[in-house]
Amino acid sequence: MSNQSDLLLDVSILYRSTQKYYDRMLQKLHMTYAQLPILIMIYEQEGITMQQIANQGVYDKGTISKNVKNLQTMGFIRTQESKKDKRNKELYTTDQAKQIMFHVYGIRRDWWHHLTKDIQTDELDHFISLYQTMAENARRYANTETHPIHFYQWQKVSLDAYPDQVATVLSTGGCNFRCPACVKSDLVFLQESTQEILMDDVIDYLNKRRGIIQAVSIEGGEPLMQDGIAYFLRQIKTMGYKVKISTNGSFPDRLKELVNEQLVDYVSMRIKNGPRHYGKAIGMDTHDVSDIQESAEFLIHGSVDYEFWWQPIKEFHNEKEIQEIAQWLQGAKRLVVAPLPAGARMIQPDLHGLPAEQIKQAIEILRGTIQDVQMGD
Numbered sequence: 001m002s003n004q005s006d007l008l009l010d011v012s013i014l015y016r017s018t019q020k021y022y023d024r025m026l027q028k029l030h031m032t033y034a035q036l037p038i039l040i041m042i043y044e045q046e047g048i049t050m051q052q053i054a055n056q057g058v059y060d061k062g063t064i065s066k067n068v069k070n071l072q073t074m075g076f077i078r079t080q081e082s083k084k085d086k087r088n089k090e091l092y093t094t095d096q097a098k099q100i101m102f103h104v105y106g107i108r109r110d111w112w113h114h115l116t117k118d119i120q121t122d123e124l125d126h127f128i129s130l131y132q133t134m135a136e137n138a139r140r141y142a143n144t145e146t147h148p149i150h151f152y153q154w155q156k157v158s159l160d161a162y163p164d165q166v167a168t169v170l171s172t173g174g175c176n177f178r179c180p181a182c183v184k185s186d187l188v189f190l191q192e193s194t195q196e197i198l199m200d201d202v203i204d205y206l207n208k209r210r211g212i213i214q215a216v217s218i219e220g221g222e223p224l225m226q227d228g229i230a231y232f233l234r235q236i237k238t239m240g241y242k243v244k245i246s247t248n249g250s251f252p253d254r255l256k257e258l259v260n261e262q263l264v265d266y267v268s269m270r271i272k273n274g275p276r277h278y279g280k281a282i283g284m285d286t287h288d289v290s291d292i293q294e295s296a297e298f299l300i301h302g303s304v305d306y307e308f309w310w311q312p313i314k315e316f317h318n319e320k321e322i323q324e325i326a327q328w329l330q331g332a333k334r335l336v337v338a339p340l341p342a343g344a345r346m347i348q349p350d351l352h353g354l355p356a357e358q359i360k361q362a363i364e365i366l367r368g369t370i371q372d373v374q375m376g377d
């Protein structure tokens with residue numbers, strides 16, 4: 001296991017161990033772990049409504065209703081119509097619950113003592129304060145309706161990221177593929193501690209660089225996985241920037257939406273292999289290429305400017321695969337063939353770029369069906 005922080009796994013271990021402990025200890029009270037925080041909230045805030053519990057605990061309504069109903073059936077709580085708003089029900093603990101709360105708090109305290117054994121008081125205070133801040137951030141974010149876009153790398157000025165334009169280059173994190181030859185493992189295996197670049201800082205930068213920077217190039221990971229991409233692009237388009245998106249082509253609907261809304265001026269679609277063995281080149285056993293095909297056809301027959309981009313890898317691309325790619329992209333306007341850079345750090349480090357002589361032969365094959373095949377950097 002990596003020695004990098006893996007908060008999600010740690011939280012999951014903590015959660016499951018806590019659940020096991022509570023379920024065992026609560027057995028004699030005929031309660032479950034899921035009911036406990038809800039009962040404590042009602043006991044400490046008599047008259048609280050289901051909506052308030054949902055907001056405070058970031059629960060969905062179904063979970064609350066189910067647990068409230070069970071607690072009611074067990075005789076631990078009762079409901080009462082709210083005097084302020086008749087549509088709401090207020091929740092109160094019964095005398096039966098009040099009798100057991102001492103035991104409930106005792107179970108909770110014992111577990112806490114067990115978890116915090118050998119931790120100094122000042123360390124614990126600091127941890128609790130940080131933990132509460134994280135929970136508050138999580139609660140706030142979970143209730144946010146808008147979807148931000150997450151950037152993790154930023155090359156502020158580039159002369160070759162966008163054809164004939166001075167561009168700024170932003171990289172989003174996360175990808176639905178795990179290509180063995182991927183050189184962006186830090187964006188694919190995104191660590192929790194990776195510093196995010198705030199969208200507002202990018203907007204601010206672009207606002208001040210109008211006339212100096214002309215284009216924004218958005219790369220991945222896979223940028224079309226980002227729910228907030230349209231929102232972000234609308235903002236930068238109103239500033240007059242040209243936009244290039246690099247994509248693996250697996251989100252044709254979103255690609256079409258962005259292009260049809262005129263939010264994208266140039267698409268670079270990354271082709272990984274011929275259709276038969278596509279899965280092999282993206283780190284999967286098999287892969288249905290229909291989405292990728294849909295994106296490719298949209299570009300070939302559509303009006304937005306584009307290129308296909310392909311990195312030849314010795315272990316994946318023999319002549320047969322290259323002929324398949326040529327067949328697949330028949331009629332395409334442009335293909336950039338990008339040799340693997342020397343010293344590239346790939347997810348699977350023992351792969352090799354195709355030798356120069358074979359790349360030349362590949363280009364000859366590809367030129368049979370594609371109008372413009374260029375050697376990339």
Ligand code: SF4
Nearest residue numbers: 175177179182221248
């Ligand atoms: S699609 Fe691109 S970013 Fe995603 S794993 Fe493959 S090479 Fe890496």
